[in-house]
Amino acid sequence: MDIKKVAVIGGGTMGNGIAHVFAMNEIPVHLVETSQELADKALATIEKNLERMVEKAKIDSVQKIETLDNIKTYTNLVKGVEEADLVVEAVPEVLDLKKEVFQKVDEAVSEDTILASNTSSISITKLAAVTGRPDRFIGMHFFNPVPIMTLVELVKGLETSSETFESVEQISKLIDKTPVEAEDSPGFVSNRVLMPMINEAIFCVHEGVAEPEDVDTVMKLGMNHPMGPLRLADFIGLDVCLDIMEVLYDGFKDPKYRPCPLLVKMVNAGKLGNKTGEGFYVYD
Structure with a gap:
Protein backbone atom coordinates (compact mmCIF):
# COMPACT_ATOMS: atom_id res chain seq x y z
CA MET A 1 0.00 0.00 0.00
CA ASP A 2 1.26 3.46 -0.93
CA ILE A 3 1.05 5.67 2.17
CA LYS A 4 0.45 9.29 1.14
CA LYS A 5 -1.27 10.82 4.16
CA VAL A 6 -0.69 10.14 7.88
CA ALA A 7 -2.68 10.92 11.01
CA VAL A 8 -0.97 11.08 14.40
CA ILE A 9 -3.13 10.82 17.51
CA GLY A 10 -1.57 12.62 20.46
CA GLY A 11 0.71 15.65 20.33
CA GLY A 12 2.85 15.00 23.39
CA THR A 13 6.57 14.31 23.44
CA MET A 14 6.35 11.34 21.09
CA GLY A 15 3.38 12.45 19.01
CA ASN A 16 4.75 15.85 18.01
CA GLY A 17 8.09 14.23 17.16
CA ILE A 18 6.39 11.64 14.95
CA ALA A 19 4.38 14.35 13.18
CA HIS A 20 7.58 16.36 12.77
CA VAL A 21 9.49 13.61 10.92
CA PHE A 22 6.63 12.70 8.59
CA ALA A 23 5.96 16.34 7.71
CA MET A 24 9.65 17.09 7.19
CA ASN A 25 9.71 14.33 4.59
CA GLU A 26 6.88 15.89 2.56
CA ILE A 27 4.09 13.65 3.91
CA PRO A 28 0.92 15.54 4.91
CA VAL A 29 0.08 14.97 8.58
CA HIS A 30 -3.15 15.39 10.53
CA LEU A 31 -2.20 15.86 14.19
CA VAL A 32 -5.11 15.03 16.51
CA GLU A 33 -5.33 16.35 20.07
CA THR A 34 -8.07 16.60 22.68
CA SER A 35 -8.07 20.42 22.73
CA GLN A 36 -6.87 23.28 20.56
CA GLU A 37 -4.63 24.42 23.39
CA LEU A 38 -2.76 21.11 23.35
CA ALA A 39 -2.65 21.09 19.54
CA ASP A 40 -1.14 24.59 19.53
CA LYS A 41 1.38 23.52 22.17
CA ALA A 42 2.43 20.58 19.99
CA LEU A 43 2.86 22.82 16.95
CA ALA A 44 4.90 25.30 19.00
CA THR A 45 7.22 22.47 20.07
CA ILE A 46 7.63 21.31 16.46
CA GLU A 47 8.39 24.87 15.34
CA LYS A 48 10.95 25.28 18.14
CA ASN A 49 12.68 22.03 17.18
CA LEU A 50 12.69 22.98 13.51
CA GLU A 51 14.21 26.36 14.35
CA ARG A 52 16.95 24.56 16.26
CA MET A 53 17.63 22.51 13.12
CA VAL A 54 17.85 25.70 11.07
CA GLU A 55 20.36 27.15 13.54
CA LYS A 56 22.47 24.00 13.21
CA ALA A 57 22.22 24.21 9.39
CA LYS A 58 20.52 20.80 9.14
CA ILE A 59 17.63 22.38 7.22
CA ASP A 60 16.98 25.85 5.84
CA SER A 61 14.17 28.30 6.65
CA VAL A 62 12.21 27.25 3.55
CA GLN A 63 12.19 23.62 4.68
CA LYS A 64 11.02 24.75 8.11
CA ILE A 65 8.04 26.59 6.61
CA GLU A 66 7.21 23.70 4.27
CA THR A 67 7.29 21.24 7.17
CA LEU A 68 4.90 23.34 9.24
CA ASP A 69 2.62 23.74 6.21
CA ASN A 70 2.42 19.93 5.97
CA ILE A 71 0.78 19.70 9.41
CA LYS A 72 -2.89 20.36 10.14
CA THR A 73 -4.32 20.03 13.62
CA TYR A 74 -7.67 18.56 14.62
CA THR A 75 -9.58 18.20 17.87
CA ASN A 76 -12.22 15.96 16.27
CA LEU A 77 -10.83 12.43 16.10
CA VAL A 78 -13.05 11.25 13.25
CA LYS A 79 -12.31 14.28 11.05
CA GLY A 80 -8.61 13.98 11.81
CA VAL A 81 -8.20 10.36 10.76
CA GLU A 82 -10.85 9.71 8.11
CA GLU A 83 -8.59 10.45 5.10
CA ALA A 84 -5.41 8.84 6.43
CA ASP A 85 -3.62 5.88 4.85
CA LEU A 86 -1.72 5.32 8.10
CA VAL A 87 -2.84 6.25 11.62
CA VAL A 88 -0.16 6.32 14.32
CA GLU A 89 -1.42 6.34 17.91
CA ALA A 90 0.80 8.12 20.45
CA VAL A 91 -1.44 8.57 23.48
CA PRO A 92 -0.32 7.78 27.08
CA GLU A 93 0.73 4.21 27.85
CA VAL A 94 -2.65 3.13 29.24
CA LEU A 95 -4.18 -0.02 27.77
CA ASP A 96 -7.84 0.96 28.15
CA LEU A 97 -7.21 4.41 26.65
CA LYS A 98 -5.44 2.94 23.65
CA LYS A 99 -8.22 0.39 23.15
CA GLU A 100 -10.83 3.15 23.21
CA VAL A 101 -8.90 5.21 20.67
CA PHE A 102 -8.44 2.30 18.26
CA GLN A 103 -12.10 1.27 18.45
CA LYS A 104 -13.12 4.78 17.37
CA VAL A 105 -10.43 5.04 14.70
CA ASP A 106 -11.30 1.62 13.26
CA GLU A 107 -14.86 2.80 12.59
CA ALA A 108 -13.77 6.12 11.08
CA VAL A 109 -11.16 5.10 8.51
CA SER A 110 -11.35 3.20 5.22
CA GLU A 111 -10.94 -0.57 5.18
CA ASP A 112 -7.46 -0.23 3.64
CA THR A 113 -6.05 2.10 6.30
CA ILE A 114 -3.19 0.74 8.40
CA LEU A 115 -3.31 1.31 12.17
CA ALA A 116 -0.09 1.58 14.18
CA SER A 117 0.66 2.02 17.86
CA ASN A 118 3.72 3.77 19.23
CA THR A 119 3.41 1.74 22.43
CA SER A 120 6.71 0.87 24.06
CA SER A 121 5.55 -2.35 25.70
CA ILE A 122 1.81 -3.14 25.38
CA SER A 123 0.87 -6.20 23.31
CA ILE A 124 0.20 -5.33 19.67
CA THR A 125 -1.96 -8.45 19.34
CA LYS A 126 -4.10 -7.32 22.28
CA LEU A 127 -4.59 -3.84 20.77
CA ALA A 128 -5.30 -5.22 17.30
CA ALA A 129 -8.02 -7.48 18.69
CA VAL A 130 -10.31 -4.51 19.47
CA THR A 131 -10.36 -3.59 15.77
CA GLY A 132 -11.80 -5.31 12.71
CA ARG A 133 -8.41 -5.24 10.94
CA PRO A 134 -5.80 -7.18 12.95
CA ASP A 135 -4.04 -7.94 9.65
CA ARG A 136 -3.57 -4.19 9.08
CA PHE A 137 -2.35 -3.42 12.58
CA ILE A 138 1.29 -3.03 13.62
CA GLY A 139 3.54 -1.61 16.31
CA MET A 140 5.59 1.39 15.24
CA HIS A 141 7.77 2.18 18.25
CA PHE A 142 9.74 5.40 17.79
CA PHE A 143 12.42 6.62 20.19
CA ASN A 144 12.77 9.96 21.96
CA PRO A 145 13.71 12.48 20.64
CA VAL A 146 12.05 11.27 17.45
CA PRO A 147 13.63 13.80 15.02
CA ILE A 148 17.11 12.67 16.15
CA MET A 149 16.84 8.97 16.98
CA THR A 150 16.99 6.87 13.84
CA LEU A 151 15.54 3.60 15.14
CA VAL A 152 11.93 2.46 14.82
CA GLU A 153 10.86 -0.95 16.13
CA LEU A 154 8.26 -2.53 13.86
CA VAL A 155 6.31 -5.01 15.96
CA LYS A 156 4.20 -7.67 14.30
CA GLY A 157 1.05 -8.85 16.03
CA LEU A 158 -0.24 -12.38 15.65
CA GLU A 159 -2.19 -11.49 12.49
CA THR A 160 -0.14 -8.62 11.02
CA SER A 161 0.11 -9.30 7.29
CA SER A 162 3.34 -9.23 5.31
CA GLU A 163 1.78 -6.51 3.11
CA THR A 164 1.19 -4.31 6.17
CA PHE A 165 4.72 -4.85 7.45
CA GLU A 166 6.26 -4.07 4.06
CA SER A 167 4.23 -0.87 3.65
CA VAL A 168 5.23 0.41 7.10
CA GLU A 169 8.82 -0.68 6.60
CA GLN A 170 8.91 1.31 3.35
CA ILE A 171 7.45 4.48 4.88
CA SER A 172 9.88 4.16 7.81
CA LYS A 173 12.82 4.22 5.42
CA LEU A 174 11.26 7.12 3.54
CA ILE A 175 11.34 9.24 6.71
CA ASP A 176 15.01 8.33 7.25
CA LYS A 177 14.47 5.78 10.03
CA THR A 178 16.08 2.38 10.38
CA PRO A 179 13.28 -0.18 10.90
CA VAL A 180 13.99 -3.30 12.96
CA GLU A 181 11.53 -6.18 12.97
CA ALA A 182 10.35 -7.57 16.30
CA GLU A 183 7.75 -10.12 17.29
CA ASP A 184 5.01 -9.27 19.78
CA SER A 185 6.57 -10.06 23.16
CA PRO A 186 6.45 -7.98 26.38
CA GLY A 187 8.79 -5.00 26.02
CA PHE A 188 9.67 -6.07 22.45
CA VAL A 189 13.48 -5.88 22.10
CA SER A 190 14.39 -2.40 23.29
CA ASN A 191 12.61 -2.27 26.63
Whole structure:
Protein backbone atom coordinates (compact mmCIF):
# COMPACT_ATOMS: atom_id res chain seq x y z
CA MET A 1 0.00 0.00 0.00
CA ASP A 2 1.26 3.46 -0.93
CA ILE A 3 1.05 5.67 2.17
CA LYS A 4 0.45 9.29 1.14
CA LYS A 5 -1.27 10.82 4.16
CA VAL A 6 -0.69 10.14 7.88
CA ALA A 7 -2.68 10.92 11.01
CA VAL A 8 -0.97 11.08 14.40
CA ILE A 9 -3.13 10.82 17.51
CA GLY A 10 -1.57 12.62 20.46
CA GLY A 11 0.71 15.65 20.33
CA GLY A 12 2.85 15.00 23.39
CA THR A 13 6.57 14.31 23.44
CA MET A 14 6.35 11.34 21.09
CA GLY A 15 3.38 12.45 19.01
CA ASN A 16 4.75 15.85 18.01
CA GLY A 17 8.09 14.23 17.16
CA ILE A 18 6.39 11.64 14.95
CA ALA A 19 4.38 14.35 13.18
CA HIS A 20 7.58 16.36 12.77
CA VAL A 21 9.49 13.61 10.92
CA PHE A 22 6.63 12.70 8.59
CA ALA A 23 5.96 16.34 7.71
CA MET A 24 9.65 17.09 7.19
CA ASN A 25 9.71 14.33 4.59
CA GLU A 26 6.88 15.89 2.56
CA ILE A 27 4.09 13.65 3.91
CA PRO A 28 0.92 15.54 4.91
CA VAL A 29 0.08 14.97 8.58
CA HIS A 30 -3.15 15.39 10.53
CA LEU A 31 -2.20 15.86 14.19
CA VAL A 32 -5.11 15.03 16.51
CA GLU A 33 -5.33 16.35 20.07
CA THR A 34 -8.07 16.60 22.68
CA SER A 35 -8.07 20.42 22.73
CA GLN A 36 -6.87 23.28 20.56
CA GLU A 37 -4.63 24.42 23.39
CA LEU A 38 -2.76 21.11 23.35
CA ALA A 39 -2.65 21.09 19.54
CA ASP A 40 -1.14 24.59 19.53
CA LYS A 41 1.38 23.52 22.17
CA ALA A 42 2.43 20.58 19.99
CA LEU A 43 2.86 22.82 16.95
CA ALA A 44 4.90 25.30 19.00
CA THR A 45 7.22 22.47 20.07
CA ILE A 46 7.63 21.31 16.46
CA GLU A 47 8.39 24.87 15.34
CA LYS A 48 10.95 25.28 18.14
CA ASN A 49 12.68 22.03 17.18
CA LEU A 50 12.69 22.98 13.51
CA GLU A 51 14.21 26.36 14.35
CA ARG A 52 16.95 24.56 16.26
CA MET A 53 17.63 22.51 13.12
CA VAL A 54 17.85 25.70 11.07
CA GLU A 55 20.36 27.15 13.54
CA LYS A 56 22.47 24.00 13.21
CA ALA A 57 22.22 24.21 9.39
CA LYS A 58 20.52 20.80 9.14
CA ILE A 59 17.63 22.38 7.22
CA ASP A 60 16.98 25.85 5.84
CA SER A 61 14.17 28.30 6.65
CA VAL A 62 12.21 27.25 3.55
CA GLN A 63 12.19 23.62 4.68
CA LYS A 64 11.02 24.75 8.11
CA ILE A 65 8.04 26.59 6.61
CA GLU A 66 7.21 23.70 4.27
CA THR A 67 7.29 21.24 7.17
CA LEU A 68 4.90 23.34 9.24
CA ASP A 69 2.62 23.74 6.21
CA ASN A 70 2.42 19.93 5.97
CA ILE A 71 0.78 19.70 9.41
CA LYS A 72 -2.89 20.36 10.14
CA THR A 73 -4.32 20.03 13.62
CA TYR A 74 -7.67 18.56 14.62
CA THR A 75 -9.58 18.20 17.87
CA ASN A 76 -12.22 15.96 16.27
CA LEU A 77 -10.83 12.43 16.10
CA VAL A 78 -13.05 11.25 13.25
CA LYS A 79 -12.31 14.28 11.05
CA GLY A 80 -8.61 13.98 11.81
CA VAL A 81 -8.20 10.36 10.76
CA GLU A 82 -10.85 9.71 8.11
CA GLU A 83 -8.59 10.45 5.10
CA ALA A 84 -5.41 8.84 6.43
CA ASP A 85 -3.62 5.88 4.85
CA LEU A 86 -1.72 5.32 8.10
CA VAL A 87 -2.84 6.25 11.62
CA VAL A 88 -0.16 6.32 14.32
CA GLU A 89 -1.42 6.34 17.91
CA ALA A 90 0.80 8.12 20.45
CA VAL A 91 -1.44 8.57 23.48
CA PRO A 92 -0.32 7.78 27.08
CA GLU A 93 0.73 4.21 27.85
CA VAL A 94 -2.65 3.13 29.24
CA LEU A 95 -4.18 -0.02 27.77
CA ASP A 96 -7.84 0.96 28.15
CA LEU A 97 -7.21 4.41 26.65
CA LYS A 98 -5.44 2.94 23.65
CA LYS A 99 -8.22 0.39 23.15
CA GLU A 100 -10.83 3.15 23.21
CA VAL A 101 -8.90 5.21 20.67
CA PHE A 102 -8.44 2.30 18.26
CA GLN A 103 -12.10 1.27 18.45
CA LYS A 104 -13.12 4.78 17.37
CA VAL A 105 -10.43 5.04 14.70
CA ASP A 106 -11.30 1.62 13.26
CA GLU A 107 -14.86 2.80 12.59
CA ALA A 108 -13.77 6.12 11.08
CA VAL A 109 -11.16 5.10 8.51
CA SER A 110 -11.35 3.20 5.22
CA GLU A 111 -10.94 -0.57 5.18
CA ASP A 112 -7.46 -0.23 3.64
CA THR A 113 -6.05 2.10 6.30
CA ILE A 114 -3.19 0.74 8.40
CA LEU A 115 -3.31 1.31 12.17
CA ALA A 116 -0.09 1.58 14.18
CA SER A 117 0.66 2.02 17.86
CA ASN A 118 3.72 3.77 19.23
CA THR A 119 3.41 1.74 22.43
CA SER A 120 6.71 0.87 24.06
CA SER A 121 5.55 -2.35 25.70
CA ILE A 122 1.81 -3.14 25.38
CA SER A 123 0.87 -6.20 23.31
CA ILE A 124 0.20 -5.33 19.67
CA THR A 125 -1.96 -8.45 19.34
CA LYS A 126 -4.10 -7.32 22.28
CA LEU A 127 -4.59 -3.84 20.77
CA ALA A 128 -5.30 -5.22 17.30
CA ALA A 129 -8.02 -7.48 18.69
CA VAL A 130 -10.31 -4.51 19.47
CA THR A 131 -10.36 -3.59 15.77
CA GLY A 132 -11.80 -5.31 12.71
CA ARG A 133 -8.41 -5.24 10.94
CA PRO A 134 -5.80 -7.18 12.95
CA ASP A 135 -4.04 -7.94 9.65
CA ARG A 136 -3.57 -4.19 9.08
CA PHE A 137 -2.35 -3.42 12.58
CA ILE A 138 1.29 -3.03 13.62
CA GLY A 139 3.54 -1.61 16.31
CA MET A 140 5.59 1.39 15.24
CA HIS A 141 7.77 2.18 18.25
CA PHE A 142 9.74 5.40 17.79
CA PHE A 143 12.42 6.62 20.19
CA ASN A 144 12.77 9.96 21.96
CA PRO A 145 13.71 12.48 20.64
CA VAL A 146 12.05 11.27 17.45
CA PRO A 147 13.63 13.80 15.02
CA ILE A 148 17.11 12.67 16.15
CA MET A 149 16.84 8.97 16.98
CA THR A 150 16.99 6.87 13.84
CA LEU A 151 15.54 3.60 15.14
CA VAL A 152 11.93 2.46 14.82
CA GLU A 153 10.86 -0.95 16.13
CA LEU A 154 8.26 -2.53 13.86
CA VAL A 155 6.31 -5.01 15.96
CA LYS A 156 4.20 -7.67 14.30
CA GLY A 157 1.05 -8.85 16.03
CA LEU A 158 -0.24 -12.38 15.65
CA GLU A 159 -2.19 -11.49 12.49
CA THR A 160 -0.14 -8.62 11.02
CA SER A 161 0.11 -9.30 7.29
CA SER A 162 3.34 -9.23 5.31
CA GLU A 163 1.78 -6.51 3.11
CA THR A 164 1.19 -4.31 6.17
CA PHE A 165 4.72 -4.85 7.45
CA GLU A 166 6.26 -4.07 4.06
CA SER A 167 4.23 -0.87 3.65
CA VAL A 168 5.23 0.41 7.10
CA GLU A 169 8.82 -0.68 6.60
CA GLN A 170 8.91 1.31 3.35
CA ILE A 171 7.45 4.48 4.88
CA SER A 172 9.88 4.16 7.81
CA LYS A 173 12.82 4.22 5.42
CA LEU A 174 11.26 7.12 3.54
CA ILE A 175 11.34 9.24 6.71
CA ASP A 176 15.01 8.33 7.25
CA LYS A 177 14.47 5.78 10.03
CA THR A 178 16.08 2.38 10.38
CA PRO A 179 13.28 -0.18 10.90
CA VAL A 180 13.99 -3.30 12.96
CA GLU A 181 11.53 -6.18 12.97
CA ALA A 182 10.35 -7.57 16.30
CA GLU A 183 7.75 -10.12 17.29
CA ASP A 184 5.01 -9.27 19.78
CA SER A 185 6.57 -10.06 23.16
CA PRO A 186 6.45 -7.98 26.38
CA GLY A 187 8.79 -5.00 26.02
CA PHE A 188 9.67 -6.07 22.45
CA VAL A 189 13.48 -5.88 22.10
CA SER A 190 14.39 -2.40 23.29
CA ASN A 191 12.61 -2.27 26.63
CA ARG A 192 13.06 -5.94 27.41
CA VAL A 193 16.80 -5.23 27.44
CA LEU A 194 16.86 -1.60 28.67
CA MET A 195 14.34 -1.56 31.51
CA PRO A 196 15.80 -4.43 33.56
CA MET A 197 19.18 -2.63 33.36
CA ILE A 198 17.60 0.59 34.64
CA ASN A 199 15.72 -1.36 37.32
CA GLU A 200 18.95 -3.04 38.47
CA ALA A 201 20.67 0.37 38.62
CA ILE A 202 17.84 1.55 40.88
CA PHE A 203 18.34 -1.56 43.06
CA CYS A 204 22.00 -0.51 43.46
CA VAL A 205 20.83 2.80 44.93
CA HIS A 206 18.04 1.15 46.93
CA GLU A 207 20.48 -1.31 48.54
CA GLY A 208 23.13 1.36 49.24
CA VAL A 209 25.69 -0.05 46.81
CA ALA A 210 26.37 3.39 45.29
CA GLU A 211 24.92 6.87 44.85
CA PRO A 212 23.06 7.71 41.60
CA GLU A 213 25.96 9.79 40.25
CA ASP A 214 28.40 6.95 40.86
CA VAL A 215 26.18 4.33 39.26
CA ASP A 216 25.88 6.52 36.17
CA THR A 217 29.61 7.24 36.09
CA VAL A 218 30.40 3.52 36.14
CA MET A 219 28.10 2.88 33.20
CA LYS A 220 29.34 5.88 31.21
CA LEU A 221 33.06 5.39 31.71
CA GLY A 222 33.15 1.63 32.19
CA MET A 223 30.56 0.59 29.59
CA ASN A 224 30.87 3.59 27.26
CA HIS A 225 27.19 4.50 27.57
CA PRO A 226 26.50 8.10 26.46
CA MET A 227 24.11 8.57 29.41
CA GLY A 228 23.91 6.77 32.74
CA PRO A 229 20.85 4.56 33.38
CA LEU A 230 19.48 6.72 36.20
CA ARG A 231 19.81 9.94 34.23
CA LEU A 232 18.15 8.11 31.34
CA ALA A 233 15.34 6.93 33.65
CA ASP A 234 14.70 10.55 34.65
CA PHE A 235 14.64 11.51 30.98
CA ILE A 236 12.18 8.74 30.06
CA GLY A 237 10.03 9.34 33.14
CA LEU A 238 10.07 7.09 36.20
CA ASP A 239 6.34 6.48 35.83
CA VAL A 240 6.92 5.19 32.29
CA CYS A 241 9.77 2.98 33.52
CA LEU A 242 7.50 1.53 36.20
CA ASP A 243 4.68 0.93 33.72
CA ILE A 244 7.03 -1.00 31.43
CA MET A 245 8.52 -3.04 34.27
CA GLU A 246 5.01 -4.02 35.33
CA VAL A 247 4.18 -5.08 31.77
CA LEU A 248 7.32 -7.24 31.75
CA TYR A 249 6.56 -8.67 35.19
CA ASP A 250 2.94 -9.44 34.31
CA GLY A 251 3.83 -10.79 30.88
CA PHE A 252 6.62 -13.16 31.88
CA LYS A 253 5.64 -13.91 35.51
CA ASP A 254 9.38 -13.95 36.21
CA PRO A 255 10.70 -12.38 39.46
CA LYS A 256 13.71 -10.94 37.62
CA TYR A 257 11.34 -8.29 36.25
CA ARG A 258 10.03 -7.23 39.68
CA PRO A 259 10.08 -3.41 39.88
CA CYS A 260 12.49 -2.08 42.48
CA PRO A 261 10.62 -0.84 45.61
CA LEU A 262 12.50 2.47 45.36
CA LEU A 263 11.14 3.01 41.85
CA VAL A 264 7.60 2.38 43.10
CA LYS A 265 8.12 4.72 46.06
CA MET A 266 9.47 7.56 43.90
CA VAL A 267 6.56 7.29 41.46
CA ASN A 268 4.10 7.31 44.35
CA ALA A 269 5.81 10.46 45.66
CA GLY A 270 5.43 12.18 42.28
CA LYS A 271 9.18 12.33 41.68
CA LEU A 272 9.08 11.31 38.02
CA GLY A 273 12.28 12.84 36.65
CA ASN A 274 12.74 15.73 34.24
CA LYS A 275 9.02 16.42 33.79
CA THR A 276 8.43 17.05 37.51
CA GLY A 277 11.79 18.66 38.26
CA GLU A 278 13.04 15.84 40.46
CA GLY A 279 13.85 12.16 40.12
CA PHE A 280 17.26 10.71 40.82
CA TYR A 281 18.51 14.20 40.04
CA VAL A 282 17.09 17.69 40.58
CA TYR A 283 16.26 19.81 37.53
CA ASP A 284 15.53 23.50 37.06
